[in-house]
Amino acid sequence: MSDRDPFTAPEGVRLQKVLAAAGVASRRVAEQLIVEGRVRVNGKVVTELGSRIDPENDLVDVDGTAVQLDQSKRYVMLNKPTGVVSSMKDERGRPDLRRFTNEWPERLYNVGRLDAETSGLLVLTNDGELAHVLAHPSFGVTKVYIAKVEGRVTPQTVQRLLRGIDLEDGRIAADKARLLSSSTEGGGSLVELTLHSGRNRIVRRMMAEVGHPVVELVRRQFGPLHLGTLPAGRARELTKVERGALLTLARRATGDAPEPRDGSDPRSDQENE
Structure with missing residues (x-):
């Protein structure tokens, strides 16, 4: 983040022009946002229409949501199907992620991993800082x-997952856990688990430890991103709203952005196997 003062810096690009180029709003509407005090540059409210910024170094947010100024960065959501490894080039010749990135010219990388048997939401990007x-x-x-x-998973088992269980690489507890369905006739159960751990195959190991081996596993949410109705094997670029949510999360996590104005937890709307 730049230490320049956007109120006094004579160089750079006019803020309303930057906002319009980023797709936030038309230049006229962007000017209104500035005058209303809804735009911040490096954490400081900017209300002067003559303010200029450095789009390559300054951080801008509108109503507390980060604005993507670097248009060279690409953010893609993939619904990874089973049978595909989380790698851009698998040395063993197994199906990998390259087949899903052909339409984008940038060299994209996966954020974290899902094992081959697990399907669901995977983020692909060329933004290394965000990926970290x-x-x-x-x-x-x-x-x-x-x-x-x-x-048949019982409420007692769910509470055990929440309290924590001991695995060979240490104790682990689910951030949230709930039972979605449980059959009384041998049909298995559906369990929703929320975790921030990045340990290898953690969901499968947790459920096996409590006596309920995983039959199928899908990741539905990653941070503020929801898989929604995206079909298995399909990829799409994140929307402007989704990109803003990711960048806002990343800036707050690294201390490059102020807390939201309403005092809400930036992780309250969020979700590696």
Whole structure:
């Protein structure tokens, strides 16, 4: 983040022009947003229409949501199907992620991993800083999984997942857990787990430890991103709203943005196997 003062810096590009180029609003509407005090540059409210910024270094947010100024960065959501490994080039020749990135000229990388048997939401990007925040467990970005498991899961088992269980690599507890369905006739159960851990195959190991091996596993949510109705094997670019949510999360996690004005938790609307 730049230490320049946007109120006094004579160089750079006019703020309303930057906002319009980023797709936030037309230049006239962007001017209104500035005058109303809804735009911040490097955490400071800017209300002067003559303000100029450096789009390559300054951080801008509107109503507390980060604005993507670097248009070279690409953010893609993939619904990874089963049978595909989370790698851009698999040395063993297994199906990998390259088949899903052909339409984008940038060299994209996956954020974190889903094992071959797990399907669901995977983020592909060329933004290394954002990828680090999303993937590293120290930043607390949550992921939500739906697991179809063997046996009838009881409320007591759900409470055990929440209290924590001991695995060979240490104790682990779900951030949230709830039972979606449980068959009384041997049809298995559906469990929703929310975790911020990035440990290998953690959901499968947790459920096996409590006596309910995973039959099918899908990741439905990653941070503020929801899989929605995206079909398996399809990829799409994130919307402007989704990009803003991701960038806002990343800036707050690294201390490059002020807290939201309403005092809400930036992770309250969020979700590696």
